[in-house]
Amino acid sequence: MSMKRYVAVRTIQTAVLLMLILTFLFMLFRLIPGSIADQMIFQGASPEAVAAFEEQWGLNDPLHVQYYHYLVNMAQLDPGTSLHYRKPVLDYVKLKMFNTFILVAPGVTAGYLLGTSLGTIMGIKRDSLLEKYGIFPIVGVGTTPSFFLAIIGVIIFAGWLGLVPTSGMITPQVALEMGEDAPWWKIYTTGDFLWHYVLPFSVIAIKYMYEPLLIMRTSVVEMAGQDFLHYHKLTGLPKARWIRHLGKHAIIPIITFYPISLGRAISGLVLIEIVFNWPGIGNALVEAVLQSDYPVIQFVFFLTAAFVVVGNYVVDIVYGMIDPRISIAD
C-alpha cells in the first residue's frame, strides 16, 4: 500500500468515525426523558431564550431536519449557549480546555518520557535488582485508581507536609489582585499558579508513566531477541549505538499505544481534576451533568471523543512515515 493510499484510507476512516460519534450524540440527547425546553424553563430561562434555543437547533422540526441543523452547528463550532451560564458554550469551554491542556499535555508527556526511559533501562538490564524489584511500585501505581493516587498526594504533600495547596489552580486573592483588565494568560505566569500546579502535574506524570514503562520494557526485551538486532550486535556495533537501534524499534509499540493511552488519560483526568478542583473540562463536564446543561455536555463530550480519534489519526500517520514498509510501496 502506498503512503498516499494509506493516508487516504485513514483520513476517510477518521472522518466516518467522527460522523458516527456526532450521530451517536445526537441520538443520545434525543432520548433524554422530558423536553429540553421544559428543563430550561425549570432552570429559569425566559421564553425568548427558549425560543432562540429551539430556533438554533430546530427542535420543532422533523428529526432529519434537526439532525441537519445539528451537524451544521457542530461543523461551525457553534455548540450553542450554556443553559446555566447563559453564554456561548465555546466561550465558556475555551478557557477550561486551556486549563486542562496545560495540565495534561506536559503531565502525560513527562510520564511518557520517564516511563519510556525507565522501561528501556529495565528491558536492557534484565535480572538486575532494578528490574526485579522496581516493577512492584510501578505495578502498584498502575492498579491504583488515579483519583486515589491524587488523594494520597494531597494527604502527604498538602496535609502532612503542607508543601502545596490542597486544591485549586490559583489563590483567589492573587487572581483578584491582578484585576479585571489583565490578559487571560497572566495568571499562568505567576508563582502562585506554579505552586498549585506541581502536585497535579506530578500525579499525572506518575500515573501515566506506568503503561509506557511496561510496554517499553516488554518491547525492548522482545526486540533484543529479534534476528536483525542480534545480527547488528554481532557486526560489532558499540553498545551505545546498538541500544540506539534497539530503541528505535522498541519505541514503535509506544507510539501506537499513545492514542489508547491518551484516551484513558482523558478519562482518568476527569477524576484527577475533581480531586484538585482544577477548573478544566473534566470538572466542567461533571458540573454540567449535575446542572443538566445539555449544550455543554454535548460539546465537551464530543471534544474528548474527537480528541482521542484525531490523536489516533495523527499517530497512525506519523507511524506510517517512520516505517518504510508503509510509506514506500514495493
Place this chain on the structure above:
Amino acid sequence: MTEPLLEFRDVTIQYQTNRGPVTAVSGASFSIEPGEFSGLVGESGSGKSTLVKSVIGGLDSNGEVTAGKILYKGEEIQDYTEEELNEKIRWKEISYIPQSSMNSLDPLQRVSEQAVEIASVHSDLSKSEALERFKELFEIVGLSPDRIDDYPHQFSGGMQQRAITALALFLDPALIIADEPTTALDVIMQDQIFKYLDRVKANTDTSMLLITHDISVVFESCEQIAVLHGGQVCESGSVEDIYRNPTHPYSILLQRAFPDIRYPDRKLEIIEGHPPEQLGEVTECSFVERCPWAVDACYENAPPLENVSESEQNHQSACFRNDETHALKGELTELAGLTDGGEPNE
C-alpha cells in the same frame, strides 16, 4: 603446518537452566586453516549453532564456555568481553552470515545505511568509499549495484541473503562464519549463492566455516568437514577422506541418509531417535543410544578423537570401534540392500 586460523581445543559449552547445567557442546576439537572452507555438519540439537556462537559472542546469557580454549590466530578468545570482541574480532577478522537472513536486516534502514554504519565502526573508509566498495560487492553476489539504497522489504528472500553475504564480505575478513546460509532457500537460489561463494573462494584468501545440516553442500563446497552429534565431534578430516572412508558410525549412517539424485533408487538409511539433551557432565558417547554397533564401553566413557590411519592426514574419528568399522559397514550394506552403484571410487 602453519598455525590454524581458528582452533577449538576441547571446548565444552554449558547452559545454566533451572534443571541444572545443560551441556550443548562437550570436548569439541577441530580447526580451520587459513584460506580453507570448512563445513560443520549436524542435525538439530547437535550443538553446531552453539559452537559458532561461542566464537563471535552470540551465546545466550545463560551459556558459557566452561572448559577448553578457542584460539583465533593463536590467541585465546573464549573469555573476551563484548568490548574486546567488538574491538578485535567482529567484522575486522570474523564476519557472520546468519541463518535467518530474511529477518537480519534492519527493516527501518536502507541497506546501504547499514553498510556505512559497519564501515564507520570498523574501518577508516569514508562514506563514499564505503558505498563504492559495497556496490562492488553487490555485483559480486549478483545484485544490481543501484539497489544498495533499497529497504530490506523491497528485496526477495534470496536477494536479502545476497545482501547479507555482501555485508559479510564487506571488510575483507579473514574468516566468514555462515550459519545455515541457504536452509530457507529453494535449490536454485541455494546454488546461486554457492556460485558466488565459489567466486569468493577463488579470488580471496578468506576462510569460511559453513554450518549446515546438509552434508551434500559441504561435500561440494568445502575442503574440510567436521561431523557433530550431541555436542561431540564424531569425525573430522578432509571431505575426500570422509566421503571415501567414513569411520564413525554416525558419519557412515548420515552419509547414507542423504539422497543422491544420480541414484534415485538407492534406499536411504534411517537413523532412529534424536541427539540427546545432556544434563550435567557428559560421560558417554552421545551417539550410543542410536548406534547399531554400540558396546558397553560406549556407555562408560566418551571416546576420544583419534587418527584413523597413518595414510590419511588429519582424519580423526571418535569411536571405540574405529578399527572394526570396515567390517561393520559391510554388515550395513547387506542390511540395507545398498547397491554397488552407490559407492563409487571404492
Place this chain on the structure above:
Amino acid sequence: MEVNPMNETPVLEIRNLEKYFTRKGGFLDSLFGSSKEPIRAVDDVSLALDQNEVQGIIGESGCGKSTLLKTVIGLTDPTGGDIFYKGKPLSEFSKRDWKEFRKNVQIIFQNPFESLDPKFTVRESLIEPLKIHDIEYSEERIHDALDRVQLNPPQKYLDRLPKQLSGGEKQRVSIARAIIVEPDVILADEPVSMLDVSTQAAILRLLSDLTEELGLSMLYISHDLSTVSDICDLIHVMYLGRVVETAPTNQILGQPRHPYSQALIDAIPIPDPFSDRPRTALDGSPPSPEELEAGCRFKDRCPERMPRCDTAPKKVETDPDQFTACHLHYEESDSRPNTEAALQGGNTQ
C-alpha cells in the same frame, strides 16, 4: 457414489484448474485509478491420479503448489476449471458427496509443529476425524493406526500432548490421523521438509509403504526433487502457476526436456566431493506472480530464450509419457492459434 469396477476413472482428476486471487479493489482503488490484474496462483493445471498411484508436484516456493492443494481439498474455491472425484465434478457435489469426499481425501501438512492441536492428546487427535465422520470406533482402531505409523507401543503415545512428541513423531501422528478414516487419496504438502534428514527418510518410507499396503493414491508436493524420487511414480514440474513438464520419475530425472526442469535438477547438490557438478546457470529469482507477461513464464530466466517464447507454449508429448510445454520441442507449424485458452496440455492421461 458409484465406483467404477474397472478403475478406468481416475480417483481424482483436475481439469484446467484455475485459482486467481483478485486483489481487493475498493472505492479507493477506483479513486486512484489503479485497477489491478488478478494474481494467477494456479493457471490451467490438469492432472489425473489413478488408484494406488503417487504423483509429485515439484516447484519453488511461490509457484502455486500449496494453493493447488488447498483448492483441491476444498479449502478455497477454484476460479476456473473443475475437480473430479471418481468421475464426479466437485461443482455438482451434493452435501452427501461432500461428506464422502472429505472422508476419502485427507491432507498432511508441512509443519509438524503446528499440525496437531496443542491442547489435544494423541488419542483425541485421532478420535476427532472419526467423530466428525460419524464412524464408530474402538480402542483397537486407534491402536492399529498408531501401529501402522510405527509408534510402538501405542499405549506409550496415546495420552501425550504434541509438545511431548518429537517432530518426526508428530508427523507420524498426523499421518495416523489421515489414514484412520481409511481414505482413498492423501494429499501431502511437503511433509518432511521441516524434519532432520535422519527422520526424513523414515517418514518417506512410511508413506511409501502405507500407499502400497492400503492401496492409497497420493499427491505429494515438494520443492525438492531429490527426496521425492523414491516415492513418486509421476512428477509434475510447476513454475509460476503452470505445470511445465510431466513425466514418470526416472524419465524426468534422466532426461528432463523443459529447461526449467533441467535447471531444477542441475541445482541439486550431490553428496560427493568428486562429482564436479557445475553450478546453476540461472540468474535472478522468479518474477512476482503479480506482474506476469504473456507467453512462456520462464522466458526471462531461460537460457534457451527465443522470439517464439512470447507466445504461450503448448504441451506436447516429447517422449513416451513425457509432456513438455516448451517451444524447443515442436515446430512452429504444429502450434494452434496462440490464444492461451486454446493451448491445453495433453497430460490428463
Place this chain on the structure above:
Amino acid sequence: MSLEVGGIRSLKDRFLIRDVLSGLRRLMDDRPAKLAMGYLSVMLVLAVIGPHIAPYPYDKILFSEAGQILRAQPPSLAHPLGTTSTGQDVLSRMIYGVRPTMITGLLGGLIIVTLGGMVGITAGYLGGQTDNVLMRITDFIYSIPLIPFAIVLVGVFGIDFFVTIFIIGGILWRGSARVLRSKVLQIKQRPYILMTKASGASTPYIILKHIVPNVGSMVILFFAMGIGYAIIAQAGLAFVGVSNPFIPSWGVMIRNAYRSGLVADAWWWSLPPGLLISTTVLSAIMLGRRFEVLSGQTDDAMLEMG
C-alpha cells in the same frame, strides 16, 4: 460399545477439566500466585458473610458515653480504623464494602470477557465483511472515553449500581476483542485447524473445540484484568458521585471522606478503602497474568485492555 460411548464422553469431560486442573496446578506452584489467590479467597468469603461479622451496621451512627457523636475519631481499640465524620465505624464500612466491590469485579469482568470474546473470536475466525463491521464498531467504542461517557449516561439517565457495571462492561470489552481477534487470526491459519476444516467439521465445532481452548488462557487473563478495571472504573464513578450513594462501596467511602474536607486529617478514613481497591485489583490482574504466563502464552495481551 460402552467403551466407545465412554470414550467420547470422557474425552469431552477430561478435555476441559484437564486444562483447568493443569492450569491450577501450575498456579499453585507459584508463590505470588498463591498469595493473590489466598487474598481473593478471603475477599470472596467476606463478600458473602461480611455483613454478619462486621462489628457494627455500616450506617449506624455511634455515640460516646457522654452522648456525643463520635465524629472522625482516630483509630482506637473499639474502632480499629477510627470513625467517619458522621460517626460511623470505618472498619465495618470497609467490610460491608467488599460485597459491592466483588459484584462489580465479577459481573464487570464477565461482561467484558463475554462481549470481547464473542466479538474478537467471531471477527477473527469469520473474517471478511463480518470482521470489518465488528472491528469498525470496536474502533468506535475505542473513541469513547469511559469516565466522561459513564458520567453523562448515569447523570442523565439516573443512577443505579448495576447500570454503572453494565456501562463499564459495555465499553471495556474493546481491548480484549482486539487482542483475541489477532490471536484467532494467527491460530486459524494453523494446519490443525485447516485439517479439521478439510475433514468437514462445522464452524461452531472448530471454534468451540479448537479456537476457544487455544485462546483460553488469554480469555482468563482478560477476565482477571476485566475484574480489575471494572473495580477501578466503578470506584471512579462512585467518587465523582454518579453511583448509588447508598451502597457502601469503597469508592463512596473515599468520596465521603474527600467531601467532608477532612481527607488530609482523617487519613484512616480515606486510605484503607483506596489501598484495598489497589490490592484487590493487583491480586486479580497478577493471578490472570501468572496463569497466562504459566500456560505458555505470550504477554502481549497485558496492555491492550481498556
